[in-house]
Amino acid sequence: MKLSGSLFQKALIDGDYSPRFFAYYYKQWTGYRMSYHQHDSTEIMYLISGGCVVDVMSGEGREDSFRLKRGELIILDANIPHRLIVEEGTSCRMLNVEFGFSEYGGVAPSVGRLARQEEVVAELLQNPFTSLVLPDPEDIYYVLKSLVLELDQRRTGEGSLIDLLFSELLLRLARLRREQWHASQQPAQIYVRRSIEFMHQNYDQAIQVKDIAAAVSLHPGYLHRIFKEHTSRTLTDYLTMLRMEKSKMLLGQSDIPIVEIADYVGISSRQYFHLLFKKYAHCTPVEYRNSIERHKWNYGEQSGTNISEDI
Incomplete structure (x- = not known):
């Protein structure tokens, strides 16, 4: 046919x-x-x-x-x-x-x-x-x-x-x-989702609210309002949360030097990164990585003890 x-x-x-x-x-x-x-x-x-x-x-x-x-x-x-x-x-x-x-x-x-x-x-x-x-x-x-x-x-x-x-x-x-x-x-919900996708794809860049708004073709003020209505967070709060969660992952699961972590999450000032992380995680990046390493060491030590006892 x-x-x-x-x-x-x-x-x-x-x-x-x-x-x-x-x-x-x-x-x-x-x-x-x-x-x-x-x-x-x-x-x-x-x-x-x-x-x-x-x-x-x-x-x-x-x-x-x-x-x-x-x-x-x-x-x-x-x-x-x-x-x-x-x-x-x-x-x-x-x-x-x-x-x-x-x-x-x-x-x-x-x-x-x-x-x-x-x-x-x-x-x-x-x-x-x-x-x-x-x-x-x-x-x-x-x-x-x-x-x-x-x-x-x-x-x-x-x-x-x-x-x-x-x-x-x-x-x-x-x-x-x-x-x-x-x-x-449901235009507002779509714009919020696209904003979140943009932040997840670009959190390692020095992006600002105006960049997110431009990416979804909305006025920054309007985007700020609908984003907070749908997520109970401001755009800045969400971006900071995302960056800090990525920082925790990098601190806990990689060997990237702590002084370089800020660059990986789009924060140009290491001092500002230190302050943000402490506010978010209630400890410094060094303390967080040390706590993760201690946890791994204790887990390994306990596992080794169990194996030896079984033998």
């Missing part, structure tokens, strides 16, 4: 089909206005840098205009007229991938099997759209880059790793869309 290039076909879920790639490329656009066009394939346009406008004819002559910025992507379904506009004096760099589907012939899960195993993928494929804009926390971009690199190396557009990367791409897109939907229902 021949399929169109659309994501939204019942046969795609019920049957077994693999992706087929028609085009994939990087492109720098400067002061450019594209004519409306369409093609029988699904297209992903990922904005790496700069800004642009994508106009989409959504049906009945209605034109939707989407202004994209760095780190955003738009998914365009097959046979949807669209055009790219890069305003005069500005530029953007994009990564584009266009794909359809052919009969399954690989070791990676078919699109249908993935949808049957992952509810979120079935949810994506069963809720059609002409276009969808998603903000990317960089997960999608890394998968897209890997996919394009593999396509360049294989050149045939076929291969197990290509199918596996497409499966990962589809799953991440589906999760991102579900997250976007939940964000529209």
Whole structure:
């Protein structure tokens, strides 16, 4: 059975089909206005840098205009007229991938099997759209880059790793869309979770509240308020708690010199780190490490005694 290039076909879920790639490329656009066009394939346009406008004819002559910025992507379904506009004096760099589907012939899960195993993928494929804009926390971009690199190396557009990367791409897109939907229902909770994720990924850097707010695209004051409402902590308190817990782990489970621990948790002043740790743990970093070492020694000594008694 021949399929169109659309994501939204019942046969795609019920049957077994693999992706087929028609085009994939990087492109720098400067002061450019594209004519409306369409093609029988699904297209992903990922904005790496700069800004642009994508106009989409959504049906009945209605034109939707989407202004994209760095780190955003738009998914365009097959046979949807669209055009790219890069305003005069500005530029953007994009990564584009266009794909359809052919009969399954690989070791990676078919699109249908993935949808049957992952509810979120079935949810994506069963809720059609002409276009969808998603903000990317960089997960999608890394998968897209890997996919394009593999396509360049294989050149045939076929291969197990290509199918596996497409499966990962589809799953991440589906999760991102579900997250976007939940964000529209419970935006505050989503922003709090993203702030926590950002702190866990960047606690070793000299980040401040303004950096966390910028990462989740919120005003610092508003983020501060909703974060405290949901966690009963301020952003600064949470970041300090996270850093001190990581410090305790490093002191207890590694041989990293104590004077270097502050650098590992994003605190530039060793004196300030010492004061924070003492306030948080009720002892100095030296005392904490010594207590851990004594505990280990006592445990080992006791274990040795038990063994000798058994003998």
